[in-house]
Amino acid sequence: MADSPIPDLISGGIMLSYRCNNACRHCLYRCSPKHENRWMSDATMDKVFSSMSSEQQLRGVHLAGGEATLNMPVLKKALKYAQKHNVPVDYLETNCGWCDSFETGLNTFTELKDAGLEAVLISASLFHNEFIPFCRTRDGIEAALHVFEGRVIIWTQEIFSQLSRLDHNRTHTLPESMKILDLDYNGVWKMHSYLTPAGRAAETLTEGLRKYPAENFRGDNCRSCLGSTGHFHIDPHGNLYTGHCPGLSIANVNEDLHPSVQNMYKHKLYRILQEKGPVGLQEICPEFRADKNGYIHKCHLCLELRKELFRLNKYAELTPPEYYL
Ligand code: SF4
Ligand code: SF4
Numbered sequence: 259m260a261d262s263p264i265p266d267l268i269s270g271g272i273m274l275s276y277r278c279n280n281a282c283r284h285c286l287y288r289c290s291p292k293h294e295n296r297w298m299s300d301a302t303m304d305k306v307f308s309s310m311s312s313e314q315q316l317r318g319v320h321l322a323g324g325e326a327t328l329n330m331p332v333l334k335k336a337l338k339y340a341q342k343h344n345v346p347v348d349y350l351e352t353n354c355g356w357c358d359s360f361e362t363g364l365n366t367f368t369e370l371k372d373a374g375l376e377a378v379l380i381s382a383s384l385f386h387n388e389f390i391p392f393c394r395t396r397d398g399i400e401a402a403l404h405v406f407e408g409r410v411i412i413w414t415q416e417i418f419s420q421l422s423r424l425d426h427n428r429t430h431t432l433p434e435s436m437k438i439l440d441l442d443y444n445g446v447w448k449m450h451s452y453l454t455p456a457g458r459a460a461e462t463l464t465e466g467l468r469k470y471p472a473e474n475f476r477g478d479n480c481r482s483c484l485g486s487t488g489h490f491h492i493d494p495h496g497n498l499y500t501g502h503c504p505g506l507s508i509a510n511v512n513e514d515l516h517p518s519v520q521n522m523y524k525h526k527l528y529r530i531l532q533e534k535g536p537v538g539l540q541e542i543c544p545e546f547r548a549d550k551n552g553y554i555h556k557c558h559l560c561l562e563l564r565k566e567l568f569r570l571n572k573y574a575e576l577t578p579p580e581y582y583l
Contacts, residue, residue: 262516263485263532264500264509266315270490271322271351272306274298274332276580278324279355282385283432284450286457287491287504289324293580297332298494305511306492307336307343313515318346320379322491327352327366337374349377349411354398355390363401377409378402382418383450384435392426417449442466454502455555460562469552472559478535480560484528495578502557505564505581506531525575527567536560543567 273287275297281290298306310316319340326333333350340347350370357363367378380402382395395418402410412418424430424438436446443466453459483501491499497507498515508525509515523529530538536559540546546566553559567573568582576582 261518261520263519263522264498264516265485265487267310267313267487267490267498267515268315269317269319269348269488270492271320272298272336273322273324273491273493274326274336275324275329275494276578277328278353279328280325280353280386280389282383282388282458283462284383284385284453284457284459286454286459286502287324287493288458288581293324296494297329298336298496300335302494302496302511303336303339304342305496307339307345309511309515310345311343316345318348320348320351322351325353325355326350327356330369333370334373337370341374347375349379349409350375351379351381351413352398353381353386353390354395355386357394357398357401360397360401363398364405367402367405371405375406377406377411379411379413381413382421383414384417384421384430384432384439384446385450387421387424387430387435388432389429391428392421392424395421396426414450414452420449454557456502456557456561457504460554460558464554464558467554469554471552472537472540472548475535475553475556475559476537478537478556479533480531480535480556481533484532493578497577503560505561505577506575507577508575525573527564527573528575531560536563539563539567 276287276289276293277295278289279291310319321333321336337347380395380399399410399412420439424435443463447453484503486501492511496511498509499507506528508522508528509517527539536556540563543563543566546563564576565582568576
């Protein structure tokens with residue numbers, strides 16, 4: 259991969275759909291029930307896993323959505339293709355919104371275990387709790403621990419403990435849970451320390467946070483993030499996303515996951531971000547009016563600029579379209 263801006267892939271998520279039962283405020287890929295009911299096709303799945311099998315440094319992948327369990331046949335098919343191409347599946351990521359009892363949890367996880375799944379990651383956050391009562395998260399975890407004999411990641415255990423202080427049998431809006439747990443927005447970010455200041459978080463979780471003028475980010479290029487493959491994602495269309503940069507892709511499993519530097523130069527926005535960061539995008543987008551209140555991070559500025567550039571309908575690397583709608 260010496261002449262590609264995208265190095266060997268190491269570990270990442272295979273997103274079977276952008277559709278989810280939730281529309282969490284922190285969702286990096288802006289998944290939601292409003293997305294079309296579109297799922298990765300058989301042909302793309304085959305291509306994804308055969309591409310993964312030829313990655314020399316790949317440690318494993320995880321399966322995700324949106325919420326992958328909304329379409330069990332597709333999820334089981336993904337496990338089959340992973341086996342066919344000998345690609346290790348580290349875990350399935352699920353929000354457990356479907357888990358209306360311990361028994362349902364046992365049945366669903368047993369079905370998935372029989373299909374070849376060996377471990378799960380269960381999400382627990384104040385954002386998920388706006389849609390999913392704690393009892394579903396709790397019962398899902400208990401059932402998963404039973405079925406997968408401990409191979410369960412609770413993401414995160416600390417937040418799960420905090421959630422247990424809320425009413426177990428109902429959802430809570432974020433302002434409600436913040437009030438109960440005595441948190442402001444800075445406290446929410448601290449509690450969910452893994453949050454990325456991009457995607458939906460950059461639109462919905464900025465209140466009370468320190469903001470900086472766009473100019474502050476001048477000279478901060480994105481080379482290392484765009485070249486990071488330790489937590490990549492491949493979406494249902496086969497697009498590859500590196501770093502924490504959803505909505506921006508120059509590689510697809512149906513073409514080449516490691517395009518040459520020469521090919522990268524065909525993608526103007528990607529190249530600008532690599533060399534100059536989002537302030538470089540501002541220079542080619544005179545229509546953009548920077549928010550006088552500022553931005554919490556350069557990725558926040560990047561998202562707003564890319565939304566504006568998407569409207570011009572001339573940059574293929576701004577994909578998929580549903581991310582920008
Ligand atoms: S459950 Fe996960 S995929 Fe769905 S909206 Fe929330 S963060 Fe996104
Ligand atoms: S500014 Fe944009 S390209 Fe750079 S790391 Fe953030 S999301 Fe990625």
